[in-house]
Amino acid sequence: MARTQPRSGCAINAAVEVLGDGWSLIVLRDIVFGGRRHFRELLTRNDEGIASNILAGRLRNLVQEGLLTRDEVLRGQRATYSLTEAGIQTVPVMVALGAWGMHHRDTSPELTVRAQILAESPQLVADLIDELREIHLGIARPDPARPLASEQLRQAFESISKRGI
Numbered sequence: 737m738a739r740t741q742p743r744s745g746c747a748i749n750a751a752v753e754v755l756g757d758g759w760s761l762i763v764l765r766d767i768v769f770g771g772r773r774h775f776r777e778l779l780t781r782n783d784e785g786i787a788s789n790i791l792a793g794r795l796r797n798l799v800q801e802g803l804l805t806r807d808e809v810l811r812g813q814r815a816t817y818s819l820t821e822a823g824i825q826t827v828p829v830m831v832a833l834g835a836w837g838m839h840h841r842d843t844s845p846e847l848t849v850r851a852q853i854l855a856e857s858p859q860l861v862a863d864l865i866d867e868l869r870e871i872h873l874g875i876a877r878p879d880p881a882r883p884l885a886s887e888q889l890r891q892a893f894e895s896i897s898k899r900g901i
Contacts, residue, residue: 759790763795764804766782775792778817804819820872820873834850
């Protein structure tokens with residue numbers, strides 16, 4: 737259950753109370769970069785092996801905290817999770833964390849390529865945010881002629897994967 741009163745008025749504390757557990761940013765990462773919007777996709781295509789009860793709890797919390805919405809579905813249908821503007825605004829946080837992880841921890845090239853490209857290209861980050869707004873909020877991208885950020889990231893990942901680095 738979401739805490740109603742933060743431990744303090746510190747902005748960093750407020751963010752950590754929502755995002756600081758071991759899984760919330762991973763779930764958001766899989767939605768942002770993996771395009772996974774259904775429980776089963778998030779569960780089975782997660783590299784870190786999240787347990788179903790943990791995933792259910794994190795999704796519930798992210799909805800309660802206003803980072804995701806969950807569409808209402810009839811029994812037997814798959815619920816779709818969508819990012820809110822607050823959820824989309826975690827992208828720069830993930831970019832910063834990815835850059836830190838890339839420089840201070842052992843990582844694999846194929847799983848680091850996204851962090852490297854985004855850290856080097858503020859325009860690509862902005863394009864990704866615009867793309868996410870279009871997908872999740874229905875707000876058209878300002879320049880539909882620009883290449884999709886997700887496609888550029890996918891191509892970079894595939895290029896590294898094919899090289900076998």
